[in-house]
Amino acid sequence: MLRAALIVIALLLCYASVQAQDDEPSTALIYGGRITGIIGTQQPRAAYFFDGLRGEVVSIGLRATSGDLDPILLLLDASGRVITKRDDSNGERHITINAITIPQSGRYYVVVGRFGMGLGSTNGNFELDIERIGVSGESGSALRYGDSVINNITNMTPQVYYSFRAEQGDIVNITMLRNSGNLDPYLQVVDSTANVIADNDDLMGSGSLDAGIMGLVIQQSGTYVVVATRYGEAAGTSSGRFILTLQEAENSGLGNAAQTALLITSDAPAEDEINNNNPLKYYQFNGRQDDIITLRLSRTSGSLDAFLILLDANLQEITSDDDSGGGQNAQISSYRIPADGVYYVVATRLDREQGTTTGRYRLEFQALGNAFDGVPEGMQRIGYGTTITGRVDDITSEVVFAFFGQEGEPITVSMNRGDGDLDPVVAILDSDQNIVAQDDDSGGGQNARIARFVLPRSGLYFIRATRFSGTDGNPNTQGSFILVLARIAR
Numbered sequence: 062m063l064r065a066a067l068i069v070i071a072l073l074l075c076y077a078s079v080q081a082q083d084d085e086p087s088t089a090l091i092y093g094g095r096i097t098g099i100i101g102t103q104q105p106r107a108a109y110f111f112d113g114l115r116g117e118v119v120s121i122g123l124r125a126t127s128g129d130l131d132p133i134l135l136l137l138d139a140s141g142r143v144i145t146k147r148d149d150s151n152g153e154r155h156i157t158i159n160a161i162t163i164p165q166s167g168r169y170y171v172v173v174g175r176f177g178m179g180l181g182s183t184n185g186n187f188e189l190d191i192e193r194i195g196v197s198g199e200s201g202s203a204l205r206y207g208d209s210v211i212n213n214i215t216n217m218t219p220q221v222y223y224s225f226r227a228e229q230g231d232i233v234n235i236t237m238l239r240n241s242g243n244l245d246p247y248l249q250v251v252d253s254t255a256n257v258i259a260d261n262d263d264l265m266g267s268g269s270l271d272a273g274i275m276g277l278v279i280q281q282s283g284t285y286v287v288v289a290t291r292y293g294e295a296a297g298t299s300s301g302r303f304i305l306t307l308q309e310a311e312n313s314g315l316g317n318a319a320q321t322a323l324l325i326t327s328d329a330p331a332e333d334e335i336n337n338n339n340p341l342k343y344y345q346f347n348g349r350q351d352d353i354i355t356l357r358l359s360r361t362s363g364s365l366d367a368f369l370i371l372l373d374a375n376l377q378e379i380t381s382d383d384d385s386g387g388g389q390n391a392q393i394s395s396y397r398i399p400a401d402g403v404y405y406v407v408a409t410r411l412d413r414e415q416g417t418t419t420g421r422y423r424l425e426f427q428a429l430g431n432a433f434d435g436v437p438e439g440m441q442r443i444g445y446g447t448t449i450t451g452r453v454d455d456i457t458s459e460v461v462f463a464f465f466g467q468e469g470e471p472i473t474v475s476m477n478r479g480d481g482d483l484d485p486v487v488a489i490l491d492s493d494q495n496i497v498a499q500d501d502d503s504g505g506g507q508n509a510r511i512a513r514f515v516l517p518r519s520g521l522y523f524i525r526a527t528r529f530s531g532t533d534g535n536p537n538t539q540g541s542f543i544l545v546l547a548r549i550a551r
Contacts, residue, residue: 116202128185230315242301363420432465454539481540
């Protein structure tokens, strides 16, 4: 295992970028791109750079497009050592460095010049391009997303290593499929401290012995190593050829999926963009039961028709909003958190993935305190859909409950006699203890019922369960009661 750890560390170091020299060229060559330039008396050479990874196979092409330019082409490593040199010894003015394998990860330099360089006399325009053909399957190669390599597991080589660079929030899929022999593939992913962060023997649902690490969420940007081996590793007995593929999963990237949700905090707005490539952005926060929050999603540019979604820890939608923030802005106001846990906020657009509007946005999150701040200690809290029993008598003439409601919610409160001769009376009070609704006998018989009362504002309310006060010849009643608080569909 020590040998394996040393190999992993070596690969990680090998992947690290070489520091740029002070006088290095400022123009980068991009795989699949093309650069044009001119060679003449004032500029007898032109230099460019690219960052290559160990095991990458690249081709570099140079073409003289005008004048009498007699071109030469050099490839140098980060230290300035010439790796290869090409000229037009065949009489052609087109030069190719064909299918060269990058020996180590780092910065490389491409120099275009003319025969004789500064002492030469030819001049003209040129085109320069570089293409990445693929990557070598040899152990130690560095992979990019989308790469597939082929190699063998044998008794002499029971483990093969590859490295890759990943950013925080990337979601990675790696498969190792048997291509020949009786190989029983086994995969590991190792981080920069040589700790195994994921492994797999048999890919679930494949119906074979193939291995796969699917949906690996990268927690920290850095270089990682894939260990391609067999069941039992060095002590295993199977062998054969394999195909290993590294892919970036759909919705990879910070905030693009719930698994990579961005942390949002109170009074610290987040800004980003909704477009056709990324129609949803995920955020998360830790909520406490009965905390009150407000979320606002505002368009800052473009045509964005903002839409907000709040999900619970199981990614189930619990509320959403389109235009409550004014115009095409979305707002979820004074929402009470139902239970302790993680919650997800989805910033998106009307119709979500099927929507057409795009633009930048600002997401604001406010924690407004606990719904029951200021409620006397010992007072029972009640929520929608709750049934509570209690008793009113000469010792306890009333019982008070606290609940939190949203502006515009229609609610019903029922108070029914359980036993005794109790004549129930029920009232709803606002946060200042003012009665906003009251009833004695609307529930049938002597039962009380406040039906379809619409809350005038969001905030704290109280329910007072009491009894009809007697007059001469009608003493106070007493007994048990059953109280129900329900929210009615609008």
